[in-house]
Amino acid sequence: MKLGRVIGQVWAVNKVHQLKSCRLFVVQPVHSDGHQSGHPLVAADPQNMAGVGDRVVYVTNTDAAQAFDTGTAPVNAAIVELVDFVD
């Protein structure tokens, strides 16, 4: 799991059915102190909790599909927590 900030949204009407009710965001990985680390990536938001500007926790690789209720989805990253604060 990693910390990131949602910096944008990807709009796509035509997508696979597993992602129909799920938004897609551009997430910039950040350190806990707020500094950017690395390149932005695209993450799905299966629980529909994030918005642009939010700080989130996301998972990558094989764990990302586990964020969906069905346990399967063709995604490489998924948002799993909306962060209130880190201290």
Added chain:
Amino acid sequence: MFLAIIKKTVTATEKHPAYRNRHVFVVQPVLPDGKEKGDEWVAMDCVGAGIGDLVVCGGAPGVARELFSLELAPIRTLIVAIVDHIDYRDIVTEKNES
């Protein structure tokens, strides 16, 4: 997946059981125009490819295990298609999209 040219055959007598009776080749990744790019890989054939063929290679953890119905399959890169031809138009210039 990536495009590659089959360069050489790998022959071995001692092999992991998962590799028995299967062909293994040295493949060189290429760009769509045929130019070689990057380091060569070793790939297992599952389509009857041969030396000189332009092929599509790919694979991910678990793919070979399911494909060959094996319990243990320490196989990563597979040759999954032989390319007849590619219709494409490359993009090289920066596009100014709003």
Added chain:
Amino acid sequence: MIFAKVIGTVVSTQKDPKLTGKKLLLCKEVDHSGKPLESYHVAVDAVQAGEDDFVLLTYGSAARMTDLTKDAPIDAVIMAVIDDVNVQESA
């Protein structure tokens, strides 16, 4: 997932049986603004994408998690055609 632009079609008659009927598209990786990057990918099309489309591509074992690509020997799938991307660089 990565952003990509569809630049062509890979035609193959001799392929793994599990790839029969699936379209293989040649894609070039781009950034979120559509600017071309270096790498090329061959991906299975799960959403009827077409040439010049701006798409999202999923790679690795997650690529087999669409109905179309289940159990197929592939590691890249186009799972969305992008209409628009809004990014606030300073956010």
